[in-house]
Amino acid sequence: MAPKYKQVAEQIETDIVNHVYQHTNKLLTEDEYATKYDISRNTVRKAIEILVNKGYVYQVQGSGVFVRDHYNSDYVNLEKLQGLTSDFSGRKVETRPLAFEQTTANEEVAERMKCPVGTPVYYVKRLRLVDDHPFSVEDSYFRKSLVVYLDENIIRKSIYNYLRNDQKLAIGFADRVIYADFLKAEDAVLLELKENDPALLVDNTVYLTNGQIFDVSRATHHFKHVKMLKVSNIKS
Amino acid sequence: MAPKYKQVAEQIETDIVNHVYQHTNKLLTEDEYATKYDISRNTVRKAIEILVNKGYVYQVQGSGVFVRDHYNSDYVNLEKLQGLTSDFSGRKVETRPLAFEQTTANEEVAERMKCPVGTPVYYVKRLRLVDDHPFSVEDSYFRKSLVVYLDENIIRKSIYNYLRNDQKLAIGFADRVIYADFLKAEDAVLLELKENDPALLVDNTVYLTNGQIFDVSRATHHFKHVKMLKVSNIKS
DNA sequence: AAGTGGTCTAGACCACCGT
DNA sequence: CGGTGGTCTAGACCACTTC
Secondary structure, eight states: OOOHHHHHHHHHHHHHHTTTTTTTSBOOOHHHHHHHHTOOHHHHHHHHHHHHHHTSEEEETTTEEEEOOOOOSSSEETTOTTOHHHHTTTSOEEEEEEEEEEEEOOHHHHHHHTSOTTOEEEEEEEEEEETTEEEEEEEEEEEHHHHOOOOTTGGGSOHHHIIIIISOOOEEEEEEEEEEEEOOHHHHHHHTOOTTSEEEEEEEEEEETTSOEEEEEEEEEETTTOOEEEEEESOO | OOOHHHHHHHHHHHHHHTTTTTTTSBOOOHHHHHHHHTOOHHHHHHHHHHHHHHTSEEEETTTEEEEOOOOOSSSEETTOTTOHHHHTTTSOEEEEEEEEEEEEOOHHHHHHHTSOTTOEEEEEEEEEEETTEEEEEEEEEEEHHHHOOOOTTGGGSOHHHIIIIISOOOEEEEEEEEEEEEOOHHHHHHHTOOTTSEEEEEEEEEEETTSOEEEEEEEEEETTTOOEEEEEESOO
16 A cells, blocks of 8 residues: 555646646645645645656745646656656567576676675676667676576566565665766677767666665666656755 | 754764764664754654755664765765765866857757747856866856846856855756767867767756746766766655 | 745654564 | 654644735
């Protein structure tokens, strides 16, 4: 059972996507939502906060909450970690496994995973395509003691859905380091580009809620097809 | 007068940076902070939420709030918009003005600023250096009707501090689109790289609290010296 | 002045972690 | 089981926008 504020956030998000507020671009007031859903104003505010963080709306004190012009599906939204499928809903998203093996952490992986060299890990390499265009190549390592089981069937689909739903893994937070570099020859072939073209790289480190690292990955993105979007509020 | 939750967040942040929690890596409990600062638990939670979003700490239900290993000063943290000076505190940050003029929006700028072609704007081009290494080249346009005044002296320092503190401009939120491309010849010279090397680009659109766009910019970053960090929680 | 979002409180109860 | 974070409430008062 999801908490109320999440349910309400999803409700309002659906309304936004369905252009319910199109005439004025303005949401209902907080008091109106409180009455509508029979919840307290603070719960309404928590719901709206989620939408603010996702970049759907902005708040103006004394005035209201307004819908933003939003970037439909050309960007990878850095606020939504669920992966490509949610960013590119309505488009064809495909995953091609390129490698899958059980091995042990070499020095580089051990350093990124903060574990000893030789720790057992799963290695997965996958090519992702959107609308039949190569999108990114992804090298992932999963710590075997934490993910317990993986197979070739699972990695064709969403590894994360499997870990969350079937393995009940409590995924907590993630760091992503974003940078540019020369495209390696091996990846150039897969992305249908040339060696030493630019590449947009993202190094991921994913933690369980208790702070343990269970996954590190590096995604090499097609520089022409991939742009990342970060929305920010000037608070904090 | 900053709100309590912000003040407390800054207090705790200072404590973290000064290694006050180093022995256990664990913050005080929410109740302890509530007593310590004589505030309600909800206010403590708002303060801690800020630190979570900045990537300083993570929360474990039933257990406590823990300090993360943090990435001292090698990354541009996408959660902190204040600019380079705060990301690279303790390092030499320099800004060299390359161009400053009053002009009008051409088609590209008008499109990005969602304003008519011909709208009066300030154009600013600056080179940023960190520890004497070229870091990025930045092309910015400011909508003249909203920023009112700028001069060559201001753009040497922090334009944003000036707009916020002296002009009392209410800066609200920003979009950043991050991507990779070939480095242009003109920027290669400034960054001491070669034409067609990779470049890490960031297109910025900055809004006032009322939703008006007052600044658009494009930063071309040195691919070897710049990495961006995004920390995320798996909530929302 | 009325409307609407922003801050803050005090307290209740639940969910999860550890002993 | 006790400790600690997560959700939620009802209400007060402030700050800003709009008319």
